[in-house]
Amino acid sequence: MRYFVELSYFGKAYHGWQNQPNSISVQEVLETNLSKVLRSDVEIVGAGRTDAGVHARQMYAHFDYNKPLDKALLKYKLNSMLPKDIGIAGIFEVRNDAHARFDAISRSYEYHVVQEKDVFSQDLVWLMRQQVDIEKMNEAAAILKTYTSFKSFSRSRTDVKTYNCRIDQAEWKKQDNKLVFHITADRFLRNMVRAIVGTLIDIGQNKYPVSRMHKIIESEDRGEAGASAPAHGLYLTRIVYPENIRLE
Template identity: 75%
Template sequence: MRYFIELSYFGKAYHGWQNQPDSISVQEVLEEKLTKVLRSRIDIVGAGRTDAGVHAKQMFAHFDVATPIDEDLMKYKLNSMLPKDIAIAEIFRVREDAHARFDATARSYEYHLVQEKDAFSKDFAWFLRHHLEVDKMNEAAAALLEYKNFKCFSKSRTDVHTYNCRIDRAEWKQEQDKLVFHITADRFLRNMVRAIVGTLVEIGQNKYPVSHIHEVIKSEDRGKAGTSVPAHGLYLTGIEYPDNIRIN
């Protein structure tokens, strides 16, 4: 029987979502607690990766068990055992062939940026003092929806078979004291969002014209794109699935 776990985590203490040989990951901690509760080895499959230091307001993973479980009791036990920076929102039964990664139809991220020094946001947002031309950044962000191949924003050493992604939303919004970049796509490449933000910020600083975004994407060269911005400002905020994967 297959179950989905919906969870969130604050990524500062972790070397990303995925298991690492010499560093602690969110996946490792969750597998350890599940194995302890169910008294048998449990491996989980996440909806995707997040890099070291990146946060998730919503992440999904799936795992298999031989017999039914009490979802509410399992949620309670896991939340009691997990560290304070990982929280389980829901556990629910899904179809036997449902897959946390491959069945996801869309993923959304936010990047949080502050331009006034704030002692309480140092782990939650990137502090950038420079003035930014947000209108130019949004004009450049809109151009992302015109393209499919985003090799220029991907880490060079990656095992993907295609660099194509369908971006459905890309825009900056002022939200109280933060400037927040919202982006939604069917899939993302490794380091893609942080490289996009770095490129847009350089345009916002008037280092390049808005047309620079087209040159970068067409080049398919990571060296042409902007610097990868700090991980602690990035949040995975939502993952969408077809309605029919859940068993009520």
């Protein structure tokens, strides 16, 4: 039987989602505690990777277990055992061939920027004091939706076979005292959102014209794009799956 786990986490203490040989990851902590509860070695597969320090409001992972589970009780036990920065929102049974990573239809991220110091949100937002032109940033962001290959925004050393992604949304919005970048795509490359945000901020600060976005994307050169925005301002916010993968 295959089960999906819906969870959230505050990423400051973790070296990203995926297991690392010498660093603590969200995946490792979840696997360890799930194996303890089920008294069996359990491996979990996540919907994707998040970088060190990145947060997730909604993440999914799947695992296999050969017995029916009391899912409400399992959720309760896991939340009792997990550290305070990882929380389980739900557990549900899915088709045996359902896959947390490959069956995802879309993924959405937000990036949060503030321009005045707030001591209570320092691990949750990027404090960037320079003024920016949000209209220019949105003009440049709209250009992203007209391309499909994003090698210029990918980490250089990566094992992906293709740099193609379909970006459905890319937009900055003002929310209270924040600037929030919303982006949705069918998939993302490693470091892609942070590299895009850094590039858009450069354009918003008038370091480059909006039209430079075309040159950056078409160059397929990471060196042409801006520096990556800090990890702690980034949130994985939503992952969408086909409705027919659930068995309940």
